[in-house]
Structure formats: structure tokens, C-alpha cells
Amino acid sequence: MNHPRTSRPHLRTVSITGVGSCVPDRVLSNADLERLVETSDEWITTRTGIRERRIAGDGQATSDLATEAARRALADAGVRAEDVDLIIVATVTPDMPFPSTACLVQHRLGATRAAAFDIEAACSGFVYALDIASHFVASHTYDVVLVIGAEKMSSVVDWTDRNTCVLFGDGAGAAVLQNRPSAHGLLTTCLGSDGGKASLLELPAGGSACPATAETVAARRHYLRMDGKETFKNAVNAMVTAANHALGRCGIGIERIQCIIPHQANQRILTAVAERLGARPEQVFSNVEKYGNTSAASVGIALDEAVKSGRIRRGDLVLLVVFGAGLTWGAAVIEW
């Protein structure tokens, strides 16, 4: 097997040594949505595979979910918060524009030595953060990096728009990255973007281009908007391209991957990606029916569930593949 990271002697390998996740207790079922907008359980399940999603409680922010997921990941790795060197939070729903959600998490964890910053790559955020984090560990800059994907999508969903409100949910997933000399760990990551298609999925107001005013609020421009059909097509193409690129860089065929964890956007997207990659359905991990699309959190939550349930074991080859607003996409191949 070709291991690009280990072929450069001054770099060290990077492993995920702990995972954790946190979803809110409150469940919003398709039946509940039938009472909010003109939709049906039948439409939602056949078009998306989603049956329910978790919604944060009043006063529960992205940083609350992120902190809890991080605590669980640190416990899983057997690492103390004081030993964390860097915290990266991937989110499109930070607690506020600034300070960063990562700084709020750093304080609550008691990660007194850690630097902290947020990144924004929408639903691709977890793999983007993983890629960034891995370079700090590989280059000996830091020993322990905490990567968290966390979202409170319910705060930016337009609950009067049936095209989007049935799709999203809240949650957080976290991973601890360290060098584990006995493992190859992260074999490769690859990322991509296409800002030419930014308008397919956006939250138009509230930034410097269109600051918040009474008019922007009245026009509901602080909620996310999506061209679902175009986004769907782009998602499948980009995820297939990213996955093939990552696998090609490692010289690994799809048949050797024990667990594929795609961004949990829609079961039809997961199925289409698997078919186009030539993967068997049982290789693909899916929990979209329980949580819907949790954006940057989705791969982290799925990874945690796959590991804790024994679906991923030490030595397994794992493929993460993501797609999101931006447009952004990415893939990672990991020897667990």
C-alpha cells in the first residue's frame, strides 16, 4: 500500500484516537412536521430517507453540543482537556459571528493550553477541519488536536419552507487527532470547491454583503435557501469525484473499504454515490433516518456511532466523503 504521508520522513502519521458525539434530546418526527407545513411522512421518507431529526432546546447553542461531543471524544481518547493544543470547530451556525465557537468550547472544556478557531465549509466542514488538523500533527507543530463539527441548523431553517425545513437537524461530532506510532492513520485527504455555484445553497443576509435590517428580517433572508435538484446533482458528482481521487492517491480500490461514511444529506444521495463508486450497500454507513442533515456535524456523529457500535474496528479502511454549500467537497481515507 502506498502511504503518501509516511513517504516523507519528516512528517509523522496522524490517527483519530478518540471520537464522540452529542445530539439534543428533543425529537422532531415527520408526523410533527406534517402539523407545521404541507408535507407528509410518505413524501419525506421516500424523497430523503429521513424519519426524524433532533432539535436543540431553548437556550441550547452550537457550543453546548460541541462541548459535550468534545468531552466524549477526549474521554474516548483518554486525553485530558489541559493537554489539547488546538481546537477547530467547523460550523455554519456559530453561537455568534465572533468570538469563535471554538474559543467558547476551549473555555468550557478547560483546555487552557489550546489555540482555537472556527472554519466554515458548510456540510464539508468536518473533513476540511480534519485535513487542516492533520497537518499540525504531521508536522510536529501540535500533539493533540480536537476537531469538532457542530451545528444548530434549526436556528437557520425557515420553518415555513417545506422544501428545506424537513431536511435538517442539530448535533455535534468530535474527533481527537494524535500521532499513534503503531498505525498508519489518515492516509490521505483531498478537498475541493466551486464558488461559482455559491447561490445553490446559501444564507443570504446577516453578513457584510447584506447586513441585518428590519427589511432583511421581514424578507426572511436570514434563513437558508436551497435549489434542491441542482444541489442533489452536484452533490453526487462531487462526492464520487472526491472519493475516487482520494482512493486513487492511496492506491486502494473501493472493494477494500470496510466502511464508507458519506455526508448524511439524503438517503438517495448516499445510494447514488455508492452505486457510482461500485460499492456494495452494506459498505455504506447511514444514520440519516434518525438525524437528518446535520451539516458539518454529520460525518462526526456517524463516525462516532460506527466506531462505538463496532461497525469500524482497528485496522479497517474507512472512507469519509462530504459535500456542502460553497460549493465544497472532500474525502479522507483512514486506516483505523
Ligand code: UT7
Ligand atoms: O447538505 C448538502 C446539501 N443538501 C443536499 O444535498 C440536498 C440535496 N437535494 C435533495 O436532497 C432533494 O433535491 C430534495 C429532498 C431537497 C428534494 O427532492 P426532489 O426529488 O429533488 O424534489 P423536488 O425539489 O423536485 O420537488 C418535487 C415536488 C415539488 O412539487 P411540484 O413542483 O412537483 O408540484 C415540491 O414542491 O415536491 C414538492 N415538495 C414537497 N412536497 C411535500 C418539496 N418539498 C416537499 C415536502 N413535502 N417537504
